[in-house]
Amino acid sequence: MPDAAHIVIDRVSHEYRPARRRPVLALDDVSLAVGEREFLALLGPSGCGKSTLLYLVGGFLPVEQGAIRVEGRAVDGPGPDRGIVFQHFALFPWKTVMQNVLYGLEKKGLPREERLRVAREFIELVGLAGFEDSYPAQLSGGMKQRAAIARTLAIDPSILLMDEPFGALDAQTRSLMQAELLRIWQRSRKTVIFVTHDVQEAVFLAERIAVMSARPGHIKEIVEARFDRANPELLRSRQFVEMVDHVWNLVRGEAILAERSGAA
């Protein structure tokens, strides 16, 4: 139902043209619709253009071929309606964790008290209480990632673009954060595009999984994965395991292709 879609990606291609080097076709004819309040995972081999696709939706890169519409309007530049968690965190190194999280809240024009309250709430949520006054350089990779997540969640965007947001976390923190993300999503019903390498994570979190091909990336297959996530036995259930297996096979083929073309 294209009408209900929150984000429409319509035959988008993207080519990087770095100075003094050959152009790189990163995305080739990608079409995808993400429904209102849908949780979509984007899965694909390294270098297939997942980040590029998020940057295009985020409005950081110009859409030169095809069209991207958010709530029916063509994307034209970044905006706080689309919160993004970058793969490499992109924390402001000269600001403390607290100041980083406050940044977007200030731009929203919240009153001071309210800003502090919200910032504390999200810092606590990602388990960084006690590190409010640390600078990013003093944090571990996983802590930086959580700070970046808190910063984005705090501004309460209607769309969440997450680029391997749990990539730097240890297994335990990761599953805690996954649960927390699901809780936030279920409570505030945001539209989420979630990039990951982890098939099980994708199947666990997302309602639909878009599997991308090796570079130049296009959507190879879209898999529905609607489970009852409240079920504590879900991860061991037969359907879940089969689904993981199915998606994993899809991805594996592409990863091998990507490796071959990389080696060539």
Place this chain on the structure above:
Amino acid sequence: MSEIETRFLAPPAATGIRLDLTGAVTRRAGAIVPLLAVIVAWEAASRSGIVTPFLLPPISAVLGRVWEDAISGELALNLGQTLFRSLAGFAIAGAGGVALGILMARRRWVRWFFDPIVSVGFPMPKIAFLPIFMLWLGLYDVSKISMAVFNAIFPVITATIAAAEGVDRPLLWSARSLGASERQLLREIILPAALPQILTGLQVALPISMIVMIVTEMMMGGQGLGGAMIAASRFADSPGVFAGIVEIAVAGLCLVKGIALLRGRLLAWHQETQEPTTV
């Protein structure tokens, strides 16, 4: 050397995405336009009488003067003297600075003795010692070149120490365990690995040597562009002063570009291409 000092000396890493995306070719062609605009504005300003020709002689007159100097042989003489002395000073400072820097990095005694001297001497305005040099060494080449060496050697030393200390320890150990002598170690491992930073130090030293040479020539008189310019200014000969500026600016540009080119040649294998911030 404190850590922050050495960090400051290191050439800035070329990290992050450059916002500058114009191609090199268009940049070259486009670069002429603003320079032409400056020249035209200069000529127009003095011809139209906005400023008196005494304060700003028309560039045509200045270039005419440069031409006259060239014909009469003045230019070759003065420019030659200035370049000879500043390059001699630069060369001595370069060789001495690298040698001392390596020694300081490799020999504890040398390090112990020179470290405080270098770290105090590096940031000092050594130009203030000029009258002392005149007192000791007179008004001729020896004293002028010594002054240039004294000023230009410090950045070379600090860069060399930082570079030699920055050489990967395991690299040294493995070379040693393969039986390399101290001399081989120096020639085959330390110097090549330290080269980028040493060149940065030299790139800082070259303009210092020229700046100091101009000042010493202005102070001591005699041949050379500095002396010629100060004489022109005493006689209120403003085309002479501006001709001197043009000559020295072009010479400086050529030397600085030359050393940058040399760096590019020597460091073809090296990633960074950004030039250090010099004076």
Place this chain on the structure above:
Amino acid sequence: MTSETVRVTSGTGIANRIPAVVPRYLPLLLLALGWEALTRTGLVPTSALPPLDTVARAWYELASSGDLWTNGVASMTRGAAGLGLAIAGGSLIGILMAWYKPVRAAVNPIVQFFYPMPKSALIPVMVLWLGFGDASKVVLIFVGCLLPVTLAAFNGARGTDEVLIWSARSLGASRARVLWEIVLPSALPEMLSGIRTALALSFVLLVSSELIVARQGFGYMIGWLGDGGAYDAMFAVVLTVALLGFAADRLYLMLVRRILAWRE
């Protein structure tokens, strides 16, 4: 065997232990003692190298007569004014060059052309334009220091991580805000190192121009004391200037460490 291990761990003998025992600045003291010994023993005529204690006495006289103070204040005011203007102007121009293409296209060739010019060549022009007074020194230092600061600010700003800019934009910052809140702090480390270069240069230009043409200031004092044969007093002023330059640099480094505390 045991002694062997001890020797290995404690380095190669006495040479290693000395730096730890002897205060760091002892070599400077040794130099001073050598100076005193040379002059006391008559190896060097006192007309060429006045003994250190007479230099100290001369310094005390200059200081108590107020000469050192008035000339020093004159010099430092000139230096501070010129350098302050250069820092303000250079930072502004450099950052605008990085941010606005037309500014870059117009200004960069001019900067690149004039940057390598030996700045001391400007001294006679300043005399022509502004005479022997304060203005010629202030403008000389301003013009001389402008380009190092400009270029450092330009390089620093141009090296801004694009993702940080995107990050700020998606948190709701306007383009103008991004310039102030992201590009400027990103440029800061390189700018500060350019300013250190400019600080050193400002001392050089100040003293040179005062030596060559002035009626006041440290350089002027050095000149007339030397001409009058008062070498002990001349040495006193030379050392004062040198130590001031050194102290300024150390203070500046302390300040920088403060400002860049977030990099630790």
